[in-house]
Amino acid sequence: MTTLTNIPFDQLSIHQQAHYSKVVTEQDVQLFASLSGDANPIHLDDSYAQTTQFKQRIAHGMLTGAVISAAIAMKLPGPGTIYLGQSLRFKRPVMLGDSITVTLTVIDKHESKPRVKLQCEVHNQHNQLVADGEAEVLAPTEQQTLTLATLPEVQMT
């Protein structure tokens, strides 16, 4: 069983960073289409995608948002964080097979409430910025170690 320990508010410091990486796979794009309902062929149909400016399929932009949210929930501050808000600017498309890395940086801590602002930058394997923005969260106030749930095995047909 995998456990995960959060970083409570009083242990967070300005400029503190965390990184979270993920390869965006064919399956991720299919699952994102399934759960959101976005069946646009730019994400799912090779022949159509070749006729577009991108010449190939691209991942849904908000899939990058999903990965940012996982970085916050898994790394900084981690379990117990309450997500208040997120801004996102999409800078470049993410292609299937790209490895994206989220860098979170603590940029503001409220004086009394456990409110924290995180700068969020996402780069691809060529070190190109694909998205950036800011997250606002309520950090957990107590340290906590949780047993992670087992992710399902997914098959697609």
Add this chain to the structure above:
Amino acid sequence: MTTLTNIPFDQLSIHQQAHYSKVVTEQDVQLFASLSGDANPIHLDDSYAQTTQFKQRIAHGMLTGAVISAAIAMKLPGPGTIYLGQSLRFKRPVMLGDSITVTLTVIDKHESKPRVKLQCEVHNQHNQLVADGEAEVLAPTEQQTLTLATLPEVQMT
């Protein structure tokens, strides 16, 4: 085969609206965990979730972001839209089984470029606001009718 027709920039008017609804299912939450890597038990483990302030599992916040992005890509302006940015404020948790409805409203059109701002509001089946924010997009400049891709059948074990 299902086709989808977009609304090009010159046919968009201020105050124009579109709605997009979806029931957030057990499978959606599992798939979101799988594609993002967020395995926090608040989303996946009933026993753990009962010990939290919510007393039950909640959907990942950014799953609502995914549904907003699908509303933009499928409804307003639809296919050919380029997603430039999104702000989100999470107001209430979305529970498994909730039916959420995205309301998109055109609130700004650039004078020369096809840049559009959309207000995004998401309500649950009790008409409670669960999230809001603004999207910035480049609307398609030409009307286009696309054949939608077939969504995969997904099994989980």
